[in-house]
Amino acid sequence: MKASQFTTWIAQLSSLTPEQRQQLKACLSISGTPPQDMISTPSSCPHCQSSELRPWGSSAGLPRYRCKSCGKTSNPLTGTPMARLRKRHLWQSYAEALTQSLTVRRAAKHCGVGKNTAFLWRHRFLSQIADHQAQRESGIVEADETFFLESFKGQRDLPRPPRKRGGSAKRRGLSAEQIPVLVVRDRSGQHADFQLEKLDAAHVRERLHPLIDADAILCTDSAGVYAHFAKVEGIAHRPVNPSQKRRVDGPFHIQNVNAYDSRLKNWMIRFHGVATKYLTHYLGWRRLLERYKAQLNPLICLRESLGRAAMQQLTQT
Numbered sequence: 001m002k003a004s005q006f007t008t009w010i011a012q013l014s015s016l017t018p019e020q021r022q023q024l025k026a027c028l029s030i031s032g033t034p035p036q037d038m039i040s041t042p043s044s045c046p047h048c049q050s051s052e053l054r055p056w057g058s059s060a061g062l063p064r065y066r067c068k069s070c071g072k073t074s075n076p077l078t079g080t081p082m083a084r085l086r087k088r089h090l091w092q093s094y095a096e097a098l099t100q101s102l103t104v105r106r107a108a109k110h111c112g113v114g115k116n117t118a119f120l121w122r123h124r125f126l127s128q129i130a131d132h133q134a135q136r137e138s139g140i141v142e143a144d145e146t147f148f149l150e151s152f153k154g155q156r157d158l159p160r161p162p163r164k165r166g167g168s169a170k171r172r173g174l175s176a177e178q179i180p181v182l183v184v185r186d187r188s189g190q191h192a193d194f195q196l197e198k199l200d201a202a203h204v205r206e207r208l209h210p211l212i213d214a215d216a217i218l219c220t221d222s223a224g225v226y227a228h229f230a231k232v233e234g235i236a237h238r239p240v241n242p243s244q245k246r247r248v249d250g251p252f253h254i255q256n257v258n259a260y261d262s263r264l265k266n267w268m269i270r271f272h273g274v275a276t277k278y279l280t281h282y283l284g285w286r287r288l289l290e291r292y293k294a295q296l297n298p299l300i301c302l303r304e305s306l307g308r309a310a311m312q313q314l315t316q317t
Contacts, residue, residue, distance in 0.1 A: 046079030047072045061088070081127035082306060087113070094121050095298035095305065098285065103270060123281055125305040130284030132304060134190035138213040141186045142257040143220050145199055146265070147178040153275040179276055181283065182207055183264075185257050186216070191290065193283050201228045209233065219252045260290070 016024065042065065044051050050069035057064050062075040077083045085091075090111050097107035097118075108118035152158050180199040184192045184207075194207045204225045212218065217236045220226035230237035238252040247253060264286050268274065274282050292300055 042074070042076050042078075045070060045072070046074050077306075080307060081124045085121070085124055087117075091302060092298050094118070094125065095301040098122075098125060098301050099289075099296050099298060101267065101270065101285075101289065123278060125301075126281035126285050127305075128307045129288050129301075129304050130280050132284065133192040133287055134184075134186075134211070135192075136213065137184060137186040137190045137192065137211055138216050139186050139188060140251065141184060141212050141216045141218050142254045143182065143184045143208065143218060143226060144254050144257045144261065145180050145182050145196075145223075146261040147180055148268075148276070148279060149273070150177045150179050151273050151276050153273055155275070179279065181279070183257050183261060184208070184211060185260060187256070191260075191287055193287070195280050195283070199225065201225045205229050205232065217252070219254050221254060263290075 041063070042053065045053055045065075045067035048067060048070040050067055052068035053065040053074075054068060055063065056066035056073050059075065062077065064073050064075050066073045077085075082091075090113065093111045094107065094113075097110045102110060104118045104122065105115050107122070108115045111118065113121075180196045182194045182196055182199075182204065184194075192211055196203045196207070201224075205228075208229055212233075212235060214233070214235065217238055218226065218230050219238050219240065222239045222241045227237060227239065229235075238249060240246055240249055240253055247255070264283075267286055267289075268282065271282070288301065288304060289296060
């Protein structure tokens with residue numbers, strides 16, 4: 001940056017809001033932190049889970065360890081999605097691209113790598129993030145489903161004729177071409193979503209049974225799968241019926257989950273359709289953006305990608 005540009009930029013700092021100042025401070029605090037410093041020492045062997053790890057030199061800038069139990073060597077990335085991923089000096093830059101929701105080509109340009117590398121990195125980074133969601137929800141819990149058109153984007157052998165730029169389903173309404181996603185949120189901000197094989201009572205119960213507290217109040221639309229789940233589990237159920245213009249019943253509604261569905265769909269537009277096999281990665285990506293909002297920075301993104309994030313807010317009961 002030229003000196004004149006830097007002077008102009010400094011002069012604008014006084015106009016930053018408190019939230020923008022905190023975000024700038026967080027970015028500056030990590031500007032000199034190399035990715036390897038964010039990688040913590042493993043507590044157990046990734047091969048046999050033994051705690052008998054001993055230092056065993058280093059390789060490619062990472063410390064190596066040897067397990068006394070199984071005799072195998074490892075480094076802090078062994079057994080993680082980031083194992084054998086090269087160009088660690090660019091990981092922080094790519095994490096920044098994720099915080100900005102850049103497309104594959106824009107992320108490749110941002111980091112100075114090829115688009116194939118950017119695509120590979122996207123799903124390596126998102127693999128751990130996709131698993132970070134609420135494990136328990138209580139109080140007033142809203143649940144609703146949304147649908148994404150089945151896509152075989154990127155595959156050579158298709159089970160059907162290809163559609164031009166995503167196209168549209170052959171049939172109107174719900175069909176096997178529509179992939180259901182169950183979205184669940186409570187009023188404290190706990191959030192979870194699940195890609196379902198089929199929207200029926202068995203699959204809905206499989207996902208909701210370990211998630212929702214027995215004393216929670218479940219708010220849904222009038223779909224029978226939710227009423228069946230609530231009856232079997234003995235959970236209080238307050239359905240609303242938007243088709244009858246009954247959207248709110250006092251504090252009971254599904255407007256929060258519907259608003260999230262709208263944000264999710266609008267955010268997905270930039271990718272011009274995503275392959276169904278990667279849909280859970282994009283759901284996790286969107287949850288990451290919603291969880292941290294303006295506080296999200298490359299450091300947080302990178303730590304979650306490495307599986308080192310503090311996830312207390314996701315495991316509250």
